[in-house]
Amino acid sequence: xxxxMRHPLALEPSQRPEAGGYAxxxxxxxxxxxxxxxxxxxxxxxxxxxxxxGARIVEEARCRFDVLTIRCDHRVGELAIGDAAIVVEVAxxxxxxAFRACEFVVDEVKKRVPIWKRERYEDGRSDWINAGTxxxxxxxxxxxxxxxxxRLPEIGVEGQRRLGDARVLVVGAGGLGCPAIEFLARxxxxxxxxxxxxxxxxxxLHRQSLFRSRDTGRPKVDLVAEAVxxxxxxxxxxxxxxxxxxxxxxxxxxxxxxxxDGTDNFETKxxxxxxxxxxxxxLVQAGVYRYEGWAMRVEPGHPGGCLRCLWPDPPAGVxxxxxxxxxxxxxGLFGVLMATEAVKALLGLGDSLADRFxxxxxLSMEARSIRRTARPGCPACSRAASSPPGRAAFEPIEVxxxxxxxxxxxxxxxxxxxxxQGSDRPASQWPWASAVPExxxxxxEVRYLAVCAHGxxxxxxxxxxxxxxxxxxxxxxxxxxxxxxxGR
Amino acid sequence: MNTVHVRYFAVLRERRGxxxxxxxxxxxxxxxLYRELDAAHRFGLDxxxxxxxxxxxxxxxxxxxxxxxxxxxxxxxxxx
Ligand SMILES: [Zn+2]
Numbered sequence: 001x002x003x004x005m006r007h008p009l010a011l012e013p014s015q016r017p018e019a020g021g022y023a024x025x026x027x028x029x030x031x032x033x034x035x036x037x038x039x040x041x042x043x044x045x046x047x048x049x050x051x052x053x054g055a056r057i058v059e060e061a062r063c064r065f066d067v068l069t070i071r072c073d074h075r076v077g078e079l080a081i082g083d084a085a086i087v088v089e090v091a092x093x094x095x096x097x098a099f100r101a102c103e104f105v106v107d108e109v110k111k112r113v114p115i116w117k118r119e120r121y122e123d124g125r126s127d128w129i130n131a132g133t134x135x136x137x138x139x140x141x142x143x144x145x146x147x148x149x150x151r152l153p154e155i156g157v158e159g160q161r162r163l164g165d166a167r168v169l170v171v172g173a174g175g176l177g178c179p180a181i182e183f184l185a186r187x188x189x190x191x192x193x194x195x196x197x198x199x200x201x202x203x204x205l206h207r208q209s210l211f212r213s214r215d216t217g218r219p220k221v222d223l224v225a226e227a228v229x230x231x232x233x234x235x236x237x238x239x240x241x242x243x244x245x246x247x248x249x250x251x252x253x254x255x256x257x258x259x260x261d262g263t264d265n266f267e268t269k270x271x272x273x274x275x276x277x278x279x280x281x282x283l284v285q286a287g288v289y290r291y292e293g294w295a296m297r298v299e300p301g302h303p304g305g306c307l308r309c310l311w312p313d314p315p316a317g318v319x320x321x322x323x324x325x326x327x328x329x330x331x332g333l334f335g336v337l338m339a340t341e342a343v344k345a346l347l348g349l350g351d352s353l354a355d356r357f358x359x360x361x362x363l364s365m366e367a368r369s370i371r372r373t374a375r376p377g378c379p380a381c382s383r384a385a386s387s388p389p390g391r392a393a394f395e396p397i398e399v400x401x402x403x404x405x406x407x408x409x410x411x412x413x414x415x416x417x418x419x420x421q422g423s424d425r426p427a428s429q430w431p432w433a434s435a436v437p438e439x440x441x442x443x444x445e446v447r448y449l450a451v452c453a454h455g456x457x458x459x460x461x462x463x464x465x466x467x468x469x470x471x472x473x474x475x476x477x478x479x480x481x482x483x484x485x486x487g488r
Numbered sequence: 489m490n491t492v493h494v495r496y497f498a499v500l501r502e503r504r505g506x507x508x509x510x511x512x513x514x515x516x517x518x519x520x521l522y523r524e525l526d527a528a529h530r531f532g533l534d535x536x537x538x539x540x541x542x543x544x545x546x547x548x549x550x551x552x553x554x555x556x557x558x559x560x561x562x563x564x565x566x567x568x
Contacts, residue, residue, distance in 0.1 A: 176568040264568035287565040289498040294565060310546070315537045315564045324567070331568055357546070359497060359562070364507050366495075368560065371545040 002054030002072045002109075004045055009073050009084040014091035019068050021095035023102040027086040029079050037122040043076045043085065045115040050074075057108040064241065065101035067092040072105050074115060111229070142234045146188050154478075158418065159347050159456050160188055164235075166346045169193040169256035171244050171272060173220040175207040175331030176286055176338060177262030182210055183339035184260075185228045185235050189346070192228065193256055195240035196220045207328035209335075244268055249275045258282045258345055260338050266314035273298060273307040277380045280467045284341045284353075286334040291327055291362045293334040296372070297341050297353040300384040301466075304355025305374030309381060330362055348398060348459035348475070397462055398477045399449070401485035405474070406449075416452040416461050417480065426483040436461075439468045448473045455479040489514050490555040494525070497562045500538070503531045518542070518559060519549035525561075533563050 014022050031038055058070050068091045075085050088105045092098040120126045143150075150160050166189050170177050173196040184192050200208075200216050200223060210227040211220070221239035228237045242248060244263075253259055253275050261272045261283060269285065276283035277300045285307060286295040298306045337358075344350050357370040374381050399405055411430045414437075425432050430449070442448060442465065450458035450465075455478045462475035476482060495508040504525075515521035518540045526535070540549050541560040 172568060174568050262568050264566055266564065266566045269566055286568065288567045289565045290502065292498050292501070292565070294497075294562075310539055311537060311564045326567060357541075357562075359560075361497075361501075361507060366507075368541070368544055370541045370560070370562075373546070 001070065002051065002058050003074070004047060004050060004054075004076050005073045006075075006077050009075060009087045011087060011089060012071070014069055014089065016068060016091055018093060019091035021092045021098035023090050023092075023095070023098035025086070025088045025102050025106050026084050027106065029081050029083050029085055031081050033119060036119075038081065038119050039122055040078065040080050041117050041119045042078050043074070043115055043117050045074070045076050045113070049114050053113045054109060057105055057112065060108070061090075061101045061105050064104065064239075065090075065092070065097045066094070067097055067101045070101060070105060072109060074109065074113065076115070140233070145232065145234060149187065154349055154454065155347060155456075156454060158452070158454055162456050162460065163188045163343070163346060164190040166258070167191040167193065167256045168258050168260065168342055168346075169195065169253065170260045170262055171195045171252075171268065172262035172264065173198075173208070173210070173224050174204065174262055174264060175288070175326065175328070176264075176335040177260070178208045178210040178224075179332050179335030180260050180262055180339045180342070181224055181228065181237075182231060183336055184342060185232045185237070187339070187343050188232070188235060189343070190235050191238060191256075192235060193238040193240060193252070194221050194224050195242060195244050195252060196224075197241055197243040207326065207331050209332060244271065246271060250279065253279055253281055256281065258284070258342055260342055261285045262335065262338065269307060270314045274380045276300065277306050277384050280384065282345050284338045284345070286338050288326055288330045288334055290324060291330060292360065293330055293362075294357055294359045295334055295337050295341065295353060296357050297345065299345075299352070299354040300381075302354045303374055304372055305378060306380050309375040309378045310357065310372060312375070312378070327362070333360075333362070346460075347456050348477075397466060397475060398455070398459060399474045400477045401482040411447050411449045413483075414448055414450045414458075414461075416450050416458045418453070418457070426480055428483050439465050439470055442470045442473065444470075444472060446472065449476055450474065451476045451480050451483060453479045490553050492521070492553060492556070493558040494521075495558065495560045497560060498565045499533065499563050500531055500561050504529050513553065515553055517550045517552060518547065521553055521559070522549070522561060538563050 011024055029041055058072055061070055071089045073087045079085060088102050090098045090102045118126050146160050150156055168184055168189050170181050173194050181192055181194060199219050200211050202216050205211060205213055211223055215223050219241055221241045225237040225239050249271055259272060259276050259281055261269055263269060272283060280300045283298040286293060341353055355372055357372050360367045413428060413430050413432045415425055415432055416436060450462050450473060452458040455476060458475040462473050465473040489512050491512050493510050496504050501507050513521055513524060515524050519535055522535050522538055539562045540547055541562060542557050
């Protein structure tokens with residue numbers, strides 16, 4: 001339970017008989033802040049957002065810790081020195097979980113809940129201060145953060161928004177996962193889920209670039225969340241402190257648009273391959289061995305196929321880096337490559353590794369991009385969510401002006417531009433739909449071409465339409481600028 | 489006899505002690521060539537898990553050896 005309170009806070013210790021442990025925290029108004037004498041303060045919250053975020057934090061704590069009850073009250077309004085500003089109470093069967101949950105809730109509320117305080121000082125002046133970040137960072141703005149990336153014509157504000165809306169799951173916060181997570185976060189991927197059940201070990205440090213040497217022993221997902229919060233405050237990490245298994249994979253994968261497999265074992269690699277193909281989620285995979293590595297993308301339904309198309313079964317008797325050693329920069333480089341491939345997939349940029357097996361030997365610096373094709377009868381691909389039987393699903397999802405596919409009309413154009421103003425629709429020999437239909441209303445006998453300003457929104461829409469079973473939709477690559485060159 | 493350029497990936501390169509070499513062979517298929525090299529260098533990997541890429545495309549191991557081709561033998565790699 002999370003509440004915003006307009007009157008003084010009080011402790012209400014749990015009386016539940018099964019609560020063997022009870023931990024509480026009371027945060028009070030201090031007489032000093034950064035050397036200035038404080039005489040009082042006022043808390044102001046954006047009520048709806050604060051309540052929603054507070055409730056989310058309590059819920060997260062309930063998932064992460066084995067506790068019976070959690071109560072968190074935060075004051076709003078005028079407070080005097082010594083008044084309680086926040087009270088957290090946790091009842092649990094055992095003390096350790098109670099302590100940990102209590103600390104987690106306080107920390108997260110201070111970081112995430114939008115509550116500001118106005119301190120009144122002895123000298124009669126006052127200052128607004130965000131309760132979480134004690135002091136606003138001079139010059140830090142979201143538009144400034146992404147300025148250099150948004151300048152790329154293929155990305156722009158629209159592409160940046162697309163990244164901000166994206167949800168990417170990284171499985172394994174190790175040598176591949178760390179740099180992948182960092183670059184996804186810095187690129188502005190709005191939500192990065194991180195699944196890892198391990199704590200930081202000293203032998204991780206030479207290659208796992210998000211971690212500091214003083215943090216050994218702490219859970220990696222917590223460290224990742226902290227590191228990302230400092231690297232880019234405009235994105236969030238969803239920590240999943242668990243080992244991915246057949247029992248939890250679907251629930252985990254379903255909550256994301258795209259998955260990066262940064263694990264180091266075949267068992268998990270095959271599990272993620274199968275689940276992503278089955279659920280229609282794009283998967284980026286990589287593996288490293290000493291001085292070499294490989295990377296590829298699996299697009300369910302794509303003619304390039306999946307990991308099982310290459311190696312039908314998890315091979316036995318092949319060793320991992322724990323046994324053979326690895327040069328730290330090798331997973332580092334491949335992790336960055338995975339982030340690159342993920343960002344490209346989210347934006348529909350460039351050529352993909354969906355039908356390639358890309359390998360690099362960092363001793364000879366020889367790289368190869370090996371063409372791969374789906375293996376007929378692959379048990380994973382034959383169950384792919386977005387690939388009903390037949391050739392249709394293998395057709396490219398994007399078309400470029402001049403593509404012979406476009407010669408066979410008729411087409412109906414769908415306007416997916418943000419403004420969607422009918423008056424500025426470029427002229428075309430094909431008709432524009434008056435509005436973008438719901439997927440269920442797409443007519444099977446018609447071919448639809450989705451058009452937006454840069455081909456990013458339309459690609460995403462088309463992906464979703466295909467995933468829902470509509471194979472008669474395509475996206476116009478690079479957007480409306482190419483419209484006048486087609487259909488002639 | 490055919491002359492082929494062989495490149496080894498990951499554990500195969502380690503076992504061979506070489507990234508690449510040029511061999512002259514009368515092996516009929518790529519699988520035969522792999523078995524020939526395995527006999528000489530003891531890769532310790534079952535041929536069934538080794539993928540074969542020729543001219544930067546995966547091919548079936550029973551495809552015929554082509555004179556002058558570059559072949560890459562690729563074992564599965566999971567490390568991260
Ligand atoms: Zn497959």
